[in-house]
Amino acid sequence: MYLEGRGTTLFEEEKIRFSKPNVPLLRGKGYSCVDMHFHTRYSDGSSRVDTVKKKLKKRQIGVAITDHNEIKGSVKLIRSNGKLLVIPGIELSSSEGSHYLFYFNNVGDMQHFYKSHIIPAKDIHPHFALKISTDELLDLAQDYNCLTSVAHPYLPNFFGVLKNIRRGYVSKDVIKRFDAVEVINGNLLEKMNLKSVKMAYDLNKSYTGGTDGHVTRALGKVLTCAHAETPEAFLDEIRRKRNIVVGKESMLISKTWPTVLATRHNLRHQFNGYWHYKAKHWNERFVKYHARQIRETLSALKEKI
Ligand SMILES: [Fe+2]
Numbered sequence: 001m002y003l004e005g006r007g008t009t010l011f012e013e014e015k016i017r018f019s020k021p022n023v024p025l026l027r028g029k030g031y032s033c034v035d036m037h038f039h040t041r042y043s044d045g046s047s048r049v050d051t052v053k054k055k056l057k058k059r060q061i062g063v064a065i066t067d068h069n070e071i072k073g074s075v076k077l078i079r080s081n082g083k084l085l086v087i088p089g090i091e092l093s094s095s096e097g098s099h100y101l102f103y104f105n106n107v108g109d110m111q112h113f114y115k116s117h118i119i120p121a122k123d124i125h126p127h128f129a130l131k132i133s134t135d136e137l138l139d140l141a142q143d144y145n146c147l148t149s150v151a152h153p154y155l156p157n158f159f160g161v162l163k164n165i166r167r168g169y170v171s172k173d174v175i176k177r178f179d180a181v182e183v184i185n186g187n188l189l190e191k192m193n194l195k196s197v198k199m200a201y202d203l204n205k206s207y208t209g210g211t212d213g214h215v216t217r218a219l220g221k222v223l224t225c226a227h228a229e230t231p232e233a234f235l236d237e238i239r240r241k242r243n244i245v246v247g248k249e250s251m252l253i254s255k256t257w258p259t260v261l262a263t264r265h266n267l268r269h270q271f272n273g274y275w276h277y278k279a280k281h282w283n284e285r286f287v288k289y290h291a292r293q294i295r296e297t298l299s300a301l302k303e304k305i
Pocket of ligand 1: 039
């Protein structure tokens, strides 16, 4: 049964809880708890992988590092990981601009997917829109048995798929092709997350949740919990709709930090991209100029001879 409400109201037989996660209690009930949406320095976050690892150990939770179009942070944590549950993941930006979360059963599958399809599709800014549409991304995902989730669908800009659907850039039916919807995103307002819950319920989709944290302090404030010990089993529980999502959106002041960090990061990349373009352009002009000079000198010498 779907129950509409606010605050700590429970949704659909307690599968979605808008409250601060009580990790010891959840672990006592046999749940593994994973923040399924977190960013590091490898895209626009501020956290180092080592710092993330320390906090995960302290809080006894797992994570999916989902950097924008990037897997270095995720691979680094998985390779150095001890007993922590780390789900291989990535946040992809389609050519239309919307963001999607792709989760893999193992790091090998993720690396193969990334090298074969994502690296060739990157544009001048590595973390902005790829040259692959939403439909194409979903087609590619079919070969990897990965779990696909619509990230922050109601984010009121083009990073949220609903905006793209309203403008006619993405087909309305495309959401039906995803396995899951991100029902609690720590950076959204509660009213936006409530809409995501309704969307997931109406379309009979699985539920995922994560902080979308860009600073270590945010890590673990939204958790996806399931009775599973490995990434494969955890994702399977989500597919079977046997998981729960527990968490609370960050305070308004905390929501501004990701924006500040992302803006700084994007400006730096834009700046680097601009100078890279300029340097290339100047190099070409320099080579052309000197080639012409050499040609003219040689022809002048020939005439003298
Ligand atoms: Fe994100």
